[in-house]
Amino acid sequence: MSLSPEQIRQVAKLARLELNPSLTEAYAGQISNILELVGQLSAARTEGVGPMAHPLEMTQRLRADEVTQPDQREAFQAIAPAVQDGLYLVPKVIE
């Protein structure tokens, strides 16, 4: 499986990554090589094998529905790039 620079730009768009245009060509070559390595998986015989998402066959632990964490809005907003009146600022979304 090999990816063209155009496909790399598409994947980058899906991943919300702005690529340095000078790297797109190199990324295409490298990612194609990685997918070639990964392609070995297609030869594995997996009929009837259940997918394994996690090493411990555990179910999600539940806890009582009680408040356990204090409000830390100020601490969290203190490390944000741009806030105002307790809100996170982003560029204007609606004209």
Place this chain on the structure above:
Amino acid sequence: MHTLSIKQLGEALRARKFSSRELTQHYLKRIETLDPQLNSYITVTADQALAAADAADARLARGEGGPLTGIPLGQKDIFCTTGVRTSCASRMLDRFISPYDATIVKKLQAEAGMPMLGKLNMDEFAMGSSNETSWYGPVKNPWDVTRVPGGSSGGSVAAVAAGLAPVATATDTGGSIRQPAALTNLTGIKPTYGRVSRYGMIAFASSLDQAGVVARSAEDAAQVLQAMSGFDPLDSTSMDRPVDDLVAPLGRSIQGLRVGLPREYFADGLDAGVRACIDGAIGELKKLGATFTELSLPNSPLSVPTYYVVAPAEASSNLARFDGVRYGHRSAQAKNLEELYEKSRGEGFGPEVQRRIMIGTYVLSHGYYDAYYLQAQKVRRLIYDDFRRAFEQVDVILGPTATDVAFKLGAKTDDPVSMYLNDIYTIAANLAGIPAMSLPCGFKDGLPVGMQLMGNFFDEAKLLNVAHQYQQVTGWHTQSPKGFE
């Protein structure tokens, strides 16, 4: 002082032969003098370290504290530390100061009383096998500064190997504790998945990530791992079961221990000089009464391809949180919200992280999910089943940690696939979730060689016992690199 074991340091501190302040100052001085050659620390926290040392001295003076109180450590810069930058070696988090502590930071620092010397360099977001993807520059191997220390925990191993910390924390997603430990003559252990809390450890691939320790002996590692381990309600994948005593069983005989040698780990691709060191170690363990059986882990050749689907898929989801809005790097060039995301992430992430995000996005995308991700999850079960069957016959599995000794800086940076193949022997343990460790077993051309021990679920004590018994009859782990004695 920097040649003493953790046990000796603890005894000396309790006997007031020297204070924690003096010990901490000694390490800070060594970091200042020697680290410019290695670049193992991203941030040195001298003031906090001395304040914590004074607090430890006060505890010791009151007759309080435990075996680790007053012994300084280095923290891999992947663990959140309140008030100190936690960068994950990424431009994305260059100015990130965590509002909370990771659970292991609390356990080792606040509870056990270990002063933190600083935050250790690593591959960016723990993605790499050479510590060359760090935003803060590569780490050099103290055994040969023209070579890599391995990765991703390159700063952790370089610092401990060079005597710039008595011990350090590290993390292992596909070999990031064991491969660097092997390349720098250290003992490093990745415990069973779920044994050490992941709370406050910046996520890379959540079903594989596990924290552990790098140290100068199995005995040192056992003491620190003991203090890190345990159930944590704040980590939903933490195992709610008691922690075994890791220290007391170290002295047990290994007479009758059944060791498996997986054929696939001794096939083509393993360097002959490394092979000779492993064979020597097998001979030593036989003298200690261990018996050896050849066995097969038939799906292990598929562990690297499986990993490079599962890990990037999980990484692309985990790293979606970095959006330039709530914390981390925010581009100054964005004109709208979409550009804010794309430019912040384009500027904040380095090339290896970008590659893995793109692979993850691709394998999870519509039309490819079944062929890549679902198939990888099925092969993951085959790999897991291989180990389950093997541990019906043997107590531990032994093999090499890496195919060869440390390579030159820059040798593999343009070829991700050859870099990824570094982890061919280590990845399977992460996919299966079992504990595994690396320990020194010789030298090739003056460079350290490591052997790997893998155990069944929650068999950390057994692995450390075998390693400790081996270290009682061999001296490889006591060697230090020239210029850092």
